[in-house]
Amino acid sequence: MKVVLAGGGTAGHVEPALATADALRRAEPDAQITMLGTERGLETRLVPERGYDLELIPPVPLPRRLTVELVRIPARMRGSVRQAATVLRERQAEVLVGFGGYVALPAYLAARRVGIPIVVHEANARPGLANRIGARFTSHVAVASPGVQLAHGEHVGIPLRRSIALLDRSAQRAEARAFFGLEPDKRTLLVFGGSQGARRLNDTIMAAVDAVLDAGAQILHAVGAGNIDSVTARPGYVPVPYIDRMDLAYAAADLVLCRAGAITCAELAAVGLPAVYVPLPHGNGEQRLNAEPTVSAGGGVLIRDSDLTPDEFIGSVVPLLRDADRLRTMGAAAADLGRRDADDHLVRMMRHAVEQASGSDVNSGDGTDSGGQ
Structure with a gap:
């Protein structure tokens, strides 16, 4: 053709x-x-x-x-x-x-x-x-x-992308965590907000790092190239300016905190990865609408941008990181919807x-x- x-x-x-x-x-x-x-x-x-x-x-x-x-x-x-x-x-x-x-x-x-x-x-x-x-x-x-x-x-x-559509998260988990310098057996939270990062997500995570680490989990955080000098790596917290290998980032993660762009929602559903979606409050509300099918199916959680405070994150997202059964159930629900x-x-x-x-x-x-x- x-x-x-x-x-x-x-x-x-x-x-x-x-x-x-x-x-x-x-x-x-x-x-x-x-x-x-x-x-x-x-x-x-x-x-x-x-x-x-x-x-x-x-x-x-x-x-x-x-x-x-x-x-x-x-x-x-x-x-x-x-x-x-x-x-x-x-x-x-x-x-x-x-x-x-x-x-x-x-x-x-x-x-x-x-x-x-x-x-x-x-x-x-x-x-x-x-x-x-x-x-x-x-x-x-x-x-x-x-x-x-x-x-x-x-x-x-x-x-x-083919690297996402064909991703086997379980098979690549060990390689993925080693690639980012993460511990091989700790539950992992992936945080990203686009190529420039997202201030609301960044500020919330920085205030809640200790709570996540105390829960026995670790964080892979794409902070944005302009923000990398304002954060400091520590055991269990791995900040990067941006992520080129999203396939490996998805394979490393058990839960994602992210915005709700159309491609992000589609990729997470396709690979069966549960997420906490924080839609951008701008535009005509399309990001909230992008996330709603996955959230309604049980594959994600929706938090309004104005509601994402450190207290809200510690009260609702950290317990989710501790709940392996719920994460598995959410991942399966997302995968059922994904294409x-x-x-x-x-x-x-x-x-x-x-x-x-x-x-x-x-x-x-x-x-x-x-x-x-």
């Missing part, structure tokens, strides 16, 4: 697109894969590192409120759609796969203009505007969790979209495609 994937901007858009590209490459080594992004996004670094072609178009941010920027959007959108359509034509794309964000909406409109089928993947529990529009153009729509309100949505999960095969599922969805388009071309005889409507 000749495929264009529109997944630029944040890691939440780029990583699922790259995982899908990897799955297609495994299935079809000769597939022609192009990533569509913008010069502002993480894709300018991540996509070339993974060996994929990257084409850039101007981003079209959509303001959430009525501002003067709304007047400029139509002209910006037209230019971005033209450039995206040029990429689709030059690459002779047979299907466009969009993952939301600033790149996806112009790409959907361009695919509609060019006449190729569209596949939409929505990672968040609350779909963004781009994917809400894209889903109107196709019946090939994948969503990360059940109950996502998106037309034609099919629950497939989020495409994950490890979303990448392969999206490849099948692409093929189906292309086959349907080819069939409609033959039957209609006009060489056009309706984009799945």
